[in-house]
Amino acid sequence: MMANFHVTTRTGEKRTLEGVDGWRLMELLRDYKTGIEGICGGQLDCASCHIYVDPDWVGRLPEPRDEEEAKLDELPSWEENSRLACQIIWGEDLDGLTLTVAPD
Amino acid sequence: MSPADFVSPLHSQETDVLIIGAGPVGLFAVFELGLLGLKARLIDTLDRPGGQCAELYPEKPIYDIPGWPTISGQALTDRLMEQAAPFEPDFRFNQRVESLTKRPDGRFQIVTDAGEVHVAPVVFIAAGAGSFTPRRPKLDGIAPYEGKSLFYAVRERAEFEGRDLVIVGGGDSALDWTLDLLPAVKSLTLVHRRDKFRAAPHTVQAMETAVAEGRMNFVMGDLERLTGKNGGANGELTAVTVKSKTGSTTIAADRLLTFFGLNIELGPIADWSLDLEDGKQIRVGTDKFQTTTPGIFAIGDINWYPGKLKLILSGFHEGALAAQEAFRIARPDEKLRFQYTTSSSELQKRLKVA
Numbered sequence: 251m252m253a254n255f256h257v258t259t260r261t262g263e264k265r266t267l268e269g270v271d272g273w274r275l276m277e278l279l280r281d282y283k284t285g286i287e288g289i290c291g292g293q294l295d296c297a298s299c300h301i302y303v304d305p306d307w308v309g310r311l312p313e314p315r316d317e318e319e320a321k322l323d324e325l326p327s328w329e330e331n332s333r334l335a336c337q338i339i340w341g342e343d344l345d346g347l348t349l350t351v352a353p354d
Numbered sequence: 355m356s357p358a359d360f361v362s363p364l365h366s367q368e369t370d371v372l373i374i375g376a377g378p379v380g381l382f383a384v385f386e387l388g389l390l391g392l393k394a395r396l397i398d399t400l401d402r403p404g405g406q407c408a409e410l411y412p413e414k415p416i417y418d419i420p421g422w423p424t425i426s427g428q429a430l431t432d433r434l435m436e437q438a439a440p441f442e443p444d445f446r447f448n449q450r451v452e453s454l455t456k457r458p459d460g461r462f463q464i465v466t467d468a469g470e471v472h473v474a475p476v477v478f479i480a481a482g483a484g485s486f487t488p489r490r491p492k493l494d495g496i497a498p499y500e501g502k503s504l505f506y507a508v509r510e511r512a513e514f515e516g517r518d519l520v521i522v523g524g525g526d527s528a529l530d531w532t533l534d535l536l537p538a539v540k541s542l543t544l545v546h547r548r549d550k551f552r553a554a555p556h557t558v559q560a561m562e563t564a565v566a567e568g569r570m571n572f573v574m575g576d577l578e579r580l581t582g583k584n585g586g587a588n589g590e591l592t593a594v595t596v597k598s599k600t601g602s603t604t605i606a607a608d609r610l611l612t613f614f615g616l617n618i619e620l621g622p623i624a625d626w627s628l629d630l631e632d633g634k635q636i637r638v639g640t641d642k643f644q645t646t647t648p649g650i651f652a653i654g655d656i657n658w659y660p661g662k663l664k665l666i667l668s669g670f671h672e673g674a675l676a677a678q679e680a681f682r683i684a685r686p687d688e689k690l691r692f693q694y695t696t697s698s699s700e701l702q703k704r705l706k707v708a
Contacts, residue, residue: 290410320552324615
């Protein structure tokens with residue numbers, strides 16, 4: 251089965267992309283050139299993989315850990331549906347995930 | 355006075371190559387330049403060498419450095435410093451390069467935000483993803499307030515004494531400054547998006563006690579709007595509005611401090627008339643890693659060419675090739691001889707091993 255996700259990129263383009271099992275969502279978004287830099291490589295240091303998850307999906311993802319919440323605290327563009335994509339591991343259960351890349 | 359006006363001969367200092375960025379690639383360039391007998395000076399916004407390796411992932415193992423099956427960001431930085439040591443590089447930390455211009459004599463001049471002027475015939479831009487800068491609040495029309503009533507760090511305490519101060523943030527910086535400035539201000543309100551803080555527990559407790567005793571306020575929520583005299587035209591803040599789930603709160607304030615952490619941005623490099631790829635990386639040729647301006651090179655993550663891979667090892671290679679051309683520019687009357695460290699007594703002398 252092909253599992254896809256829907257992204258609104260940093261430039262506002264809407265794309266449907268294929269997931270890769272076991273990859274961090276940050277790595278997928280970086281590889282597909284959606285505007286995500288992922289500078290720190292998933293260390294919860296840079297917050298450059300900030301995304302807004304579609305409200306329908308917020309409760310379907312694993313809850314953020316304290317370390318992720320703490321990093322999200324720093325972001326002036328924080329919203330209720332903010333997540334860091336480096337903390338989300340891709341799996342087929344995420345088929346249909348819809349998200350928007352947050353502004354810089 | 356802008357930094358660019360601050361050109362005093364006392365502050366003008368010369369070297370062979372100015373390297374912007376003291377990350378792993380900048381450090382290894384010191385070594386490659388040193389083998390050719392060229393002196394380097396490195397300028398970095400951080401307070402120590404290593405760039406992202408030291409700032410973002412000092413403890414993280416890196417697995418793709420040739421010869422090091424695993425090495426941490428800090429250990430790699432330490433090894434590169436050791437390797438560069440014989441060439442006595444000169445470091446200027448805590449400074450951001452604001453301008454890069456060509457002088458009438460053909461050399462380049464760099465002015466930093468600390469007002470230092472550096473001159474050299476060759477410049478290496480090894481700035482990675484750019485410079486670390488404070489994240490700004492995502493609000494329209496904040497520019498007039500910046501540096502006047504809105505600050506991202508405390509440089510002078512006097513700026514906040516006797517003021518109605520709002521501090522935004524939930525980490526150590528926000529909490530430490532809250533407690534530090536509390537006795538000096540007229541009023542203080544701490545704003546954070548939730549009632550959990552990631553700062554040290556005793557600091558959080560001291561803040562909570564101050565709130566319970568009525569010495570300061572805490573408001574849960576996010577910045578919504580700044581209000582100033584004459585619509586904020588002169589940057590004179592009068593109030594800060596915070597929105598939360600339950601509605602908006604307006605707090606009378608004439609000083610605002612926000613602690614949103616650091617962001618990496620290209621910064622002034624974007625204004626140096628270099629050919630940029632996607633607005634983020636500097637285009638270079640792959641023979642010398644020179645930019646469209648002869649004498650200015652870009653190495654490491656900051657550059658772009660067809661096939662570019664953002665790997666530390668690519669940056670090492672790029673620095674070695676750029677150094678060859680740097681020699682031709684800096685020593686036009688000398689012959690460039692390619693030598694090996696294993697056999698050349700001249701190189702071994704420079705390395706201080708012979």
